[in-house]
Amino acid sequence: xxxxxxxxxxxxxxxxxxxxxxxxxxxxxxxxxxxxxxxxxxxxxxxxxxxxxxxxxxxxxxxxxxxxxxxxxxxxxxxxxxxxxxxxxxxxxxxxxxxxxxxxxxxxxxxxxxxxxxxxxxxxxxxxxxxxxxxxxxxxxxxxxxxxxxxxxxxxxxxxxxxxxxxxxxxxxxxxxxxxx
Numbered sequence: 001x002x003x004x005x006x007x008x009x010x011x012x013x014x015x016x017x018x019x020x021x022x023x024x025x026x027x028x029x030x031x032x033x034x035x036x037x038x039x040x041x042x043x044x045x046x047x048x049x050x051x052x053x054x055x056x057x058x059x060x061x062x063x064x065x066x067x068x069x070x071x072x073x074x075x076x077x078x079x080x081x082x083x084x085x086x087x088x089x090x091x092x093x094x095x096x097x098x099x100x101x102x103x104x105x106x107x108x109x110x111x112x113x114x115x116x117x118x119x120x121x122x123x124x125x126x127x128x129x130x131x132x133x134x135x136x137x138x139x140x141x142x143x144x145x146x147x148x149x150x151x152x153x154x155x156x157x158x159x160x161x162x163x164x165x166x167x168x169x170x171x172x173x174x175x176x177x178x179x180x181x
Contacts, residue, residue, distance in 0.1 A: 010065070039152055077108055080107050116136075
């Protein structure tokens with residue numbers, strides 16, 4: 001049995017992130033097409049295009065390790081992507097669609113940011129300066145995307161709350177609760 005090293009672990013987690021980026025590359029055009037807001041659609045298209053650059057950087061890191069990307073999946077990200085696709089199907093006619101899409105994509109991006117930060121640190125510890133630089137570039141890109149999506153989310157929520165009537169009375173707590181016996 002081969003020794004379990006930090007380099008082995010780096011390779012395994014890289015494969016998960018690679019899976020996520022490849023899946024996003026295929027999924028973001030669908031989310032962009034389904035988004036109600038043109039600004040959100042453009043952001044999703046940009047996010048999808050950026051995935052290609054992150055994939056290329058990951059492939060360089062795999063090359064530095066002399067390892068193939070492999071076929072490891074990342075079930076958490078797969079679930080979040082599926083959730084976004086589910087929102088597309090079930091909320092298509094709803095003003096809440098964009099909020100759901102944003103929630104899914106931001107969750108994905110934040111998970112990826114954590115992974116990129118971890119991978120970057122591991123690469124630094126392993127003395128892989130060029131790999132750390134490439135992973136850091138992807139981390140910065142994910143952080144910028146999160147800030148952009150957060151700014152868009154505020155606009156999307158304002159548009160949605162003016163488009164659909166919210167029943168704020170239903171959100172208020174009951175005036176009194178029954179006394180405990």
